[in-house]
Amino acid sequence: MSEAVRILRMVEEHWEQLLNKIEQTDDELEREAWVSRGLINLLSPLYCHSESNYYRDASLLPWIEQGVECLLKDQLDSGCISLLNCNIDSPPDTAFQVHGTAIAYHVLERSGFPELSDVTGGIKLFLERAKPCLLTGGIHTPNHRWVICGALANMYEIFGDEAFKNRAFQFLEEGLDITDYGEWTERSNAMYNSALAIHLIDVAEVFDHEPSYEAVRSNLFMMQYMFHPDNHIVTEYSGRQDLGQRATMNDWYYTSLHLMASKDRNPLLISMAVLAEETAQVGSNALMYWMLYPEKMALPEGQIEPMPENYTVFLGEGNRVNVPVNIPYGNQIRRHPHGAPLVRHRRGKLSVTVMSGQPELLYVQFGRSRMVGYKLGLGWFGIANVTFPSIEQVGDSRYRMEIELEGCYFDSLPPERVRGLNGSFVDMPNLERAKTHVTILKAAVEFELLEDGLNITLISDNVPGVYFQHVFQFDSDGEIGGEGVRPTEIPGILQLSKGYALYEYDGECIEIGPGEKKHRDVVMRNEKPNPDVIRLTINSVTPLRQTLSIRCYDAVRKARPN
Structure with missing residues (x-):
């Protein structure tokens, strides 16, 4: 069984389990969570892969169409979507969505199946409407810059508008925030490292931006030292949501490692890609990359370099x-x-x-x-x-x-600094108080x-x-x-x-x-x-x-x- 077909069978099983949940639930909120825009990415490869048990299965079309309806319904007038429990009218979350949606669009478009025209038309409409969001939208966190750049590369590939490239380089010219040993600002080994890898590979490929490739390489090489004995990732110093979490590699790591190992033919990257095949939680994202870029995803033959222990x-x-x-x-x-x-x-x-x-x-x-x-x-x-x-x-x-460590107490303030405050301590300029009884503890x-x-x-x-x-x-x-x-x-x-x-x-x-x-x-x-x-x-x-x-x-x- 090929690696792509192995993942295909896993995605099929995922859909069958999800469909069973949808059909059995009476909870409207749960059903809304499951019948979402995520159905596009889950079901598009199942419909289009020639070895799929659901290849051109008409029963899948209404579900994919519902996914597109949800995608368009979730889009605001600004062209953005929201991460409803956190980021409202969010360019970065739109960029994450554009990345996955663009991959599905390519899979569907490449199939040439006429019955998918409404689906591809709906997806392209979403991407059209997202243009002003990505061309003007800002960020919250350091990683958002490179996610947005990746989405702009996806849009440039589809629409060919130089405005997307120009906007991407406004962020890229800030410089990539990676240390000389490969650590990103957010130190997120189980989550955002892999997100930046997959998005910056798109940037490097579409815009011919070698520094993006170099950053991805640097971080992946650092990651050789970031596995515990059970192949869970080192998360104990993360600056993001994966802090202290038990996590193995994910879809983005799997895909990025395969693309970079194939490109560089580096024995260590090949070894890490093999580890991802054995341990990563993979799904439709990796499957669609196999469908679109089989030569770039295939690992080169030859000796691998064992992961260091x-x-x-x-x-x-x-x-x-x-x-x-x-x-x-x-x-x-x-x-x-x-x-x-x-x-x-x-x-x-x-x-x-x-x-x-x-x-x-x-x-x-x-x-x-x-x-x-x-x-x-x-x-x-x-x-x-x-x-x-x-x-x-x-x-x-x-x-x-x-x-x-300095410990101390604080003196009284002169009358002119508290006049008119009616004794309100919190309104006083307390940082101006002189220190008393200063003690320094060395540890x-x-x-x-x-x-x-x-x-x-x-x-x-x-x-x-x-x-x-x-x-x-x-x-x-x-x-x-x-x-x-x-x-x-x-x-x-x-x-x-x-x-x-x-x-x-x-x-x-x-x-x-x-x-x-x-x-x-x-x-x-x-x-x-x-x-x-x-x-x-x-x-x-x-x-x-x-x-x-x-x-x-x-x-x-x-x-x-x-």
Whole structure:
């Protein structure tokens, strides 16, 4: 069975399951959600593919026509559509829609079937009406620029109007927001990386824009280091909706990897494309690319380069990002941590991510056993958790993050600055208050990466009596035990008062310790515990020079390794 036919059978099954839901539901809202413009992309390849069980099946035509009706009904007078739970009258969401709709249009048009003329006419009418939306519309997020450029390339290919190319280059001339090691601003490995790849391939192909190809290559090469042992994608430092989500590759990754592997004949890209064939959630989008561009989707024969499973890579070395360092924290200028340094460490079943620029400093996975986050809580003027601005390599396998935190109080304002405010504190120029009793707390954490885990060393010894709390968060599917593990009054939160704790899932173990209990706080002030994880804490007090170990092993060892 060819790869295209394999996907075709999956799309057929998807349609049969969806049709069954539609026919059985009495809920009008559910039916509206299923009978939508998405039917165009789902059913067009089934109708047009010569090996489809639904090839030119007349029963599909009314459903495709309903999809077109929904498409036109959803379009506003501006030519835009809305993402109803978020973006209203939205050029970027229209651009996403144009990409998929243009692919379906090409599939339907290329078929030459006369019975599809009303369908293709309706789709082309939608695209015609979308012209002013894309030619004048703006963006919300960095990735929207390249999605809109991709849609403009699709429109240029269909209509040939130079206005689409000119508009695309207004955004392209801003420069592509990708680091030298291949990371986009939004750091979204499971979602927007793949969206940008597929749209920028269109830009590169239609507009002969080589920098777009280079950006796609750079990001895909970075992605070789962004897989955990079970082939789920690294999402623990994402800046978007995929943060912390369990995700494998999707349709866009599948298609982009096949196109780029075929174009470049690169052994690593071929290997990643093969992994996508084995793990990606694919559907009609990939199928239509196979129908339109079979030569460009076919993987070249020859030796592939195995995906790396044994490496330590330091990305973003030398970069620093803004993090809260003083009081009041609410006035700290915050920027997206684009380029925040991180370290990826793989040793087969062991997968470790060390992260700056966010409260979650560490992720550890061993096989399918997952510590989904380590945070450093701090009793320091309501900061809750410490975020570090950078990472420095201080040894062959040792990495250090450090920060100086300012705590203070604020003096009275002169009479002339509060006159006429009737004592209203919130209306006063409070940022003009002079600081008093300023204290600087120095804190550093070092991670020593090992073959079977890592050591964490916390150093903070210049201010005595400050509460610290190590917060280890585990996937709720496993269990934690250990002699020193104690429950707290808050469900789901455990404290390790001494010895070692063992988290186990399906015979794969992550062990942490030694514990201690130097203060009684269950949660640091202003922190909001995640209710979806098992939380294990160790309570410490400054001055501190404290080392904790994390070791990973299979349960058959039955004993803590040295």
